[in-house]
Amino acid sequence: MAVISPNSFDPLRRYVSVRLAQGVPLVDADWNESEDIRRFELRAFVRWFVGDGVPLGNDGFRIGAIGVAGSTTDCRIMAGGGTAPLAAGRMFVDGLEAFIVADTLFTAQPLHAGQPGAAALAARWGVPAIVAIVPGATPLSIYLDIWERLVTAAEDATLILAGLGTESCSRLRREWVVRVRPAGGGFGVPQSGDADFRPGHSYAMLAQVNRTAQQELTTQTLAEGRRTGLQVSSRRDLEQLTTDVFGAGYAVDGTGTPKLPFSLRDVLNGVLRDRPSITVPVTRLTGGPFNLPTTASAPDGTLIYWVRVAGADRFLSRAKLSANGTVTPAEDEFQFTGVLNVTSMAIVHEDAGFRRVFYTGQAGTAKLFSRRFDPGAPLATRWGAPLEVGSPDLNVGVVAMRLADNSTQIAWVGQNPAAPATPTVFTENFLPGAGITTLTPVGTSSDAQARVAIVPGPQILLFEQSGATLSILSKTFAGGAWPAAWTTLATMPSSAVHDFAAGFIAPGRLWLAYALTGPGGGSQLIGRISEAGLLGEARPMVSGASAPRYPNLAIDGGNASVFYQDGNAVRQVSFVTQI
Known part of the structure; x- marks a missing residue:
């Protein structure tokens, strides 16, 4: 057993070298x-730069x-590199580098609770065993846990010098395991103060x-959680990037104002600080x-749909926003019949060209x-006849989301005949094809102007006002039913809300x-941004001179584009967190 003096290193003393x-x-x-x-010093450099x-x-x-069919309790940790040390798969976490040379199953890790001897090994290393994945219809985080431990000759016989028959210096070994965190533990990696956080350990989402x-x-179902493409860029790389993106003539005018529709500095600072940059409205x-x-x-x-007004007539119209920013000429899809006015609308694209x-x-x-x-039907009947769905009356704010099983979930606020004076949140599920499931009341609201949004889960968000307080409430479908009570995600003081929209980035975000x-x-x-129930900074997206209404979110690569009505125009403004 190695006898080692207590550690004398203290970074706050600012010693940078030991002089013999x-x-x-x-x-x-x-x-x-x-x-x-x-x-x-090496770890600090890697961590910060x-x-x-x-x-x-x-x-x-x-x-x-x-495998093709997947598993409810296992996954594969991919090496992503070669077997040679410098070619191995690797990842930097908090200034520490972990590497992996061969694919391994999550359940095959020696510390996994299902492995023989896992409990004894965990006790010997002073860490908890890896908790097995429990099947369930709840979000799950998979993360990397890195730490260092002392290895002596009692564990590694090669540390005993053959010629002398005595042990040499001990070693510090960097260990890693992949663990899981269910929804109840939080959607991020363990943080200081969490029950599953251990001092001396570093964590990163996988x-x-x-x-x-x-x-x-x-x-x-597996969503990427790693940051990839890590590289230290040189000044020449940055100059090449700005030249490629903005041209060799990129400069500032006589007042020092960049010749861009938005500040490049704001975008880069937004990316680095996870504080979204806002583009100018287009x-x-x-x-x-x-x-x-x-x-x-x-x-x-991206397809833009809207309701075109022509006197007493109402038409569903659309245009396409191409990648280069151009918009195709507007086309009418059909005329709304049986209604005098359309008060809310949602569109979902299904497989094989079907739409709802x-x-x-x-x-x-x-x-x-x-x-x-139905793209295969005759031209005159491609749009089927209106199907009356929902609660009897007072329906507003319909929203829709396509789920992983290709069905469509919708939600809205309507009237429940059992309690006509209380606004009720309803939902229905439309199966692939023409099938429809039973109308389901999700819960009630105290706000007659309440609005809802729906994101994968399915999860319904209720945005309601009581007095001078705005609340964002949530319910997630689990175990074949909706919970009885709303979960409060956030509250804030504010004035009357006109419209509300939400877009899904990742579980909990x-x-x-x-x-x-x-x-x-x-x-x-x-x-x-709302992340794990916490609201990010409220950022005004347009100036007070406009009159924005009916925001609708389109998510692409983690960035959010908000399309909204401003008088007689449709405008787009974006939140940029990744470039």
Whole structure:
């Protein structure tokens, strides 16, 4: 058993080197402190100037499915590199480098609770065993746990010098395991103060799993959590980047103002500080009115839908926003019949060219309708007849989301005949094809102007106002039912909210956008991130001179584009967190 003097290294003393003097003994504490100084400075450099992630050209620690059908309790930890030390899969976490040379199953890790001897090994190393994945329809985080431990000759016989028969110096060994964290433990990695956080350990997210009705760990349910492409860029790289993106003539004018529609500094600072940069609003359609602008993603661009008003007639119109920013000419899809006015609308694209539109309309009552587009039907009947769905009356704010099983979940606020004076949140599920499931009341609201949003889960968010307090409430479908009580995600003081939208980034992370009455009257468009129940900074997205209404979120690569109605125009403004 090695006898080692207590560690004498303290970074706050600012010692940067140990200097050996003549005629004095060399003790183990001096040697070890010198080594700790070197390690501390290298780790600080990597942590602050390189960062956490997987190096460029490497794919270490990618989490993959174990087979075509997937598994509810196991996944594969991919090496993502070669067997040679410098070619191995690797990842930097908090200034520490971990590497992996061969694919391994999550359940095959020696510390996994299902492995023989795992409990004894965990006790010997002084760490908890790896908790097994428990099947369930709840989100799951998969993360890397890195720490260092002392190895002596009692464990490694090669530390005994053969010629002398005595042990040499001990070693510090860097260990890693992959662990899981269910929704109850939080959506991020363990932080100081959490029950599963251990001092001396460093953590990094590898993947997040959106387990709903489809519980398997598959390519479809595993969402990337690593930062990849890690590289220290040179000044020449940066100059080449700005030249490639903005041209050789990029400069500032005589006042020092960059010749860009938005500040490059703001975008870069937003990326580095995880504080989104906001682009200037861009007019996509003008000369409307363009009522209820709604977006839907397509393989070749983003489709914008809206309600076109022509006297007493109402039409569903659309245009395509291409990748280069151009907008195709507007096309009418069909005329709304049986309603005098359309009050809310949602669009979902299904497989093989099928589409669904959901809308609420007023014609004496406020009902909810659905129409489905069949690309294989005759031209005159491709849009099916309106199907009346939903609660009897007072339906507003319909929203829709396509789920992992290809079904469509919708939600809205309506009237429950059992309690007509209390606004009720309803939901329905539309199966692939023409099937529809039973109308389900999710819960009630105290706000007659309450609005909802729906994200994968399915999770319904309720945005309601009580007095001067705005609340964001949540319910997630689990175990075949909706919970009885709403979960409060956040509250904030504010004024009347007109409209609300949410977009899904990853489990526990959402983009939020809402229009509310500003302090001096008029409307403001606010955007922010909600992460693990905590609201990020409220960022005004447009100036007070505009009148934003009906925000609709389109998410692409983690960035959020908000399409909204501003008078007779449809405009787009974006939150940029990644470039």
